[in-house]
Structures are given as C-alpha cells and as structure tokens.
Amino acid sequence: MLSKRLIACLDVRDGKLAKSVKFVDTRDIGDPVTKARQYYEAGIDELVFYDITASSEGRGILLEVVSRVAAQVFIPFSVGGGLRTVDDCQRVLLAGAEKINVNSAAVQRPNLIAETAKAFGAQAVVLSMDVLRVEKSPKIPSGYEIVIHGGRTRTGLDAIAWARRGESLGAGEMVVNSIDADGTKTGYELTLTRLIAEAVGVPVIASGGGGQPEHLYAALTTGKADAVLVASMLHFGEFNVSQIKKYLAEQGIKVRRMNDEK
Amino acid sequence: MITLVDYNAGNLTSVQRALAHLGLACQISADPEVVRRAGKIIFPGVGAAGAAMRILRERGLDSALKEAFAKGTPILGICIGCQIILDHSEEDNTNCLGLLPGQTIRFSVSNPLPPSDYPLPNPLPNPLKIPHMGWNTVRVTQPHPLLAHLRPGDEFYFVHSFYPQPADAAQIYAVSEYGGDFPAAIGKDNLFAVQFHAEKSGTVGLKVLENFARWRPS
Numbered sequence: 001m002l003s004k005r006l007i008a009c010l011d012v013r014d015g016k017l018a019k020s021v022k023f024v025d026t027r028d029i030g031d032p033v034t035k036a037r038q039y040y041e042a043g044i045d046e047l048v049f050y051d052i053t054a055s056s057e058g059r060g061i062l063l064e065v066v067s068r069v070a071a072q073v074f075i076p077f078s079v080g081g082g083l084r085t086v087d088d089c090q091r092v093l094l095a096g097a098e099k100i101n102v103n104s105a106a107v108q109r110p111n112l113i114a115e116t117a118k119a120f121g122a123q124a125v126v127l128s129m130d131v132l133r134v135e136k137s138p139k140i141p142s143g144y145e146i147v148i149h150g151g152r153t154r155t156g157l158d159a160i161a162w163a164r165r166g167e168s169l170g171a172g173e174m175v176v177n178s179i180d181a182d183g184t185k186t187g188y189e190l191t192l193t194r195l196i197a198e199a200v201g202v203p204v205i206a207s208g209g210g211g212q213p214e215h216l217y218a219a220l221t222t223g224k225a226d227a228v229l230v231a232s233m234l235h236f237g238e239f240n241v242s243q244i245k246k247y248l249a250e251q252g253i254k255v256r257r258m259n260d261e262k
Numbered sequence: 263m264i265t266l267v268d269y270n271a272g273n274l275t276s277v278q279r280a281l282a283h284l285g286l287a288c289q290i291s292a293d294p295e296v297v298r299r300a301g302k303i304i305f306p307g308v309g310a311a312g313a314a315m316r317i318l319r320e321r322g323l324d325s326a327l328k329e330a331f332a333k334g335t336p337i338l339g340i341c342i343g344c345q346i347i348l349d350h351s352e353e354d355n356t357n358c359l360g361l362l363p364g365q366t367i368r369f370s371v372s373n374p375l376p377p378s379d380y381p382l383p384n385p386l387p388n389p390l391k392i393p394h395m396g397w398n399t400v401r402v403t404q405p406h407p408l409l410a411h412l413r414p415g416d417e418f419y420f421v422h423s424f425y426p427q428p429a430d431a432a433q434i435y436a437v438s439e440y441g442g443d444f445p446a447a448i449g450k451d452n453l454f455a456v457q458f459h460a461e462k463s464g465t466v467g468l469k470v471l472e473n474f475a476r477w478r479p480s
Contacts, residue, residue: 001439003397003417040464045397071279076419076462096279098462121309123393123421172393201391226396256397256417 070096117170185211312354
C-alpha cells in the first residue's frame, strides 16, 4: 500500500532560505541545501523549493542550489516559482529536480501544462493552485476561486473546474493551497482539499494551514489528500519529521518510517 | 566501471549523481561497442516503452544489451529498464528486448469522469490513482544479494503506470502492493531489475546500487 507523503516546502530567495524559515541551529546559516539535507536525513518523503527571487540574476543561483541538492539528497524534489516556459522547466530538471511546479503562469497560459507534460511526462508536472473561498455563484459553483500572484489577483476560475482542466492537460499531481488557511496554523481547508481530491484522478497535496500533526491527519483522512505540505511547523522547530510521522502512524496512517524508528 | 546506457530516457543523471555520491566510477554511453565491453551495466530510464525501444534499436543498443546479458555481464535495470527487458509491453503495444519471458502490464484503471461532470457522483468509481506514484513497501519474496539489506517495512519510491510480470514466478524477487501485489524486483542469473527508483529512495535505495557494484553473479 502506498504511503501518505510528508513534503517540506522551502522558500528560496537569491539562493538563500527566505525569512519564513527560522534558523534552528548554528550549522544552518540559511543555506537551503543544508536544510534540505537535514530533512532528508530525518526522513522527509519529498521536498519542494519555491523560488521567490525577483531578479533574473537570482534565478541562476537557484539552479546552483538545485544541482547541489541533487548531489546530496536522494529523494524526489520539485521546484516552482517563476517557471513560464518549457525551457525554464528543462533547466530545472536538468539541474536535478524530479518535477516542476507551475502556478500563475499556467493560469495565464494553460498550454504550459500540456507542453511540459508532453516534454517531460505527466509525472514531472505539478499544478499548484492558490484558492480563495468565495460566495457560490453560477461562475464559481464550488465556492472556491483560483487566485494568482500570491493571492492578489482573482481569476474567475472555479477551482474544481481548473483542477480537472489541469488534469486533462496533463498535470500529474496537484498542490491545493488555501489562501484562507495559509499562515493561520489552524488546519488545512478540508472541504476544498476533499472536493479536489474527489474531482481528479491524480494525487492531491494539501497545503496551507498546517500547524499541528492533527491537522495533517485530518487532511489525509477527511480531506482525502495523498500528501501534505508543511513549512513553518517544521522550519520553526516546533515539530520534527520523526514526531509527525510517529503521530500519523499511531493514528493508523501508513507513512514511511526510518529504519531505527520501526 | 559501471556503464549507464544512454537512450534518451530521462533519469541517467540522477543515477550518475547517486553513484558519484557512493564513490562508484561510471560512464554514460550510447555506443553499443562500449555496452558490449562494459564490466557492469545499469539500464535506467523513465518515459514510454515505445519510444525507448525505438531509440535502443536505432542505436543498436538492443543487440548490445542482449549480447552483454548472454555473456554474463551484470546488468541492473531500473523502472522502464525493468519493463522492457521482458518480451512485450502493453504500453504502445511494444515488442521489447525479451531478456526474460513475460509481459509488462498496465495497472487496471478506473474510467475517468468526463471533465464537465460536476457535482461528482457518490460513491466515486475505482479510487486507484494512476500512475502509482510515491513511497511503497517492498517485500522480498526470494533472497537476492542486491536486496540483502532490506528489512521488513522498507519503502522505495515508485513512479509508473505499468508493471513487469515475468512468465516464470521464480524470477520474481520482491513485490509491492497497489490494488494487489505486483512484481517490484525481477531477475535471472546476471540480470536484476527493479521497478522502483533506487536512485531516489534514500539510503535503502542507494544500498541497492552499492550492492550492485559489489555483485559477482555466479
């Protein structure tokens, strides 16, 4: 039976961990590679690097980060943020990432999903979506609307319809990030997560709002997610990978455990 | 020296990086002569069976691999390299290398709902998601030197929609479970092949590569 995955998200700016990541110990001087390796050794199942670099010079630095991670971390990882073309994506994959993560650029030009899926295979294409809860309307029948530019721009797209379109265009996985829950640490948006998980045939990763192991459990059961994305609850040292997995295993969720934990 | 067979099938550099991390010398080659003379061969790959076989034939690598197998060169297949060593793949209805008798079969899949279907029916059809992607437990069914380090419950990373089914059950060394048991490691004599990505499965996966480097098939 497939395990539920615990995925850590690292925001990177100009090749350094962004401020959202607290530096827990002295070895960690804001180097995403060091952090990635720590999580890898602790048993994380997968990593996501999200590039929030504004400048084009910084993007070159990201590729160095990707290849340094790939030389030390032997689990799958994806890279997102600012990928607009097949060429952008290819550079990241050649540097050693398994998957690319597209969000706003795919909303603005949905064919980016088809092009990347054709070039690299659906398994390499993750569609990330930022979702806002709105009034149900004929245009947004689910009451969940896709937003872009970090939540600042509404698109008029229904989240369910967009997820299914994304799947039919070739996305192999979806990250469903609730703008309402993001940063609250009060739990994932379970209704949204479940709606998308039931609407598509590809794995769904719950994102936004995780603060306690109980929240992860709820996303994986009630929310029907295949994986959970965590950030601050790990970065700030409140929980570690082993504690979270132990909790989930005790609740009867199948998770991958390190040998010394079994 | 381990030779990685280059047939435009994706994850060569991942395997190369993993071998480098382990301090194991390797070279990437698309030259059938190099493959024929190789001391050890890793035959990795992601992608589709049809395209993979076409390129192998174009480069003359199909016969090179068959010869290397016949003369006893240790070979490790990974993912697609675990599927196209059989006679045939359902993917693109492809005739394959036939190093082992058997078929590569698609996971049985639900009929996807039409994109316009909303609200969704309840209950939903078959929940088995394809591809089978993520970490899954691998259970050894027959001891093998490449899997000697496995402990009960060890998991490996998989990404695939098809699985290898050797005709002879004695050629299955490990299974995993996804809507039923499927072969996760198969082999015969100097050939061993894993459906999972050993190069992306953390330390238990790296150890498979290390075991391969040490392997002296009798």
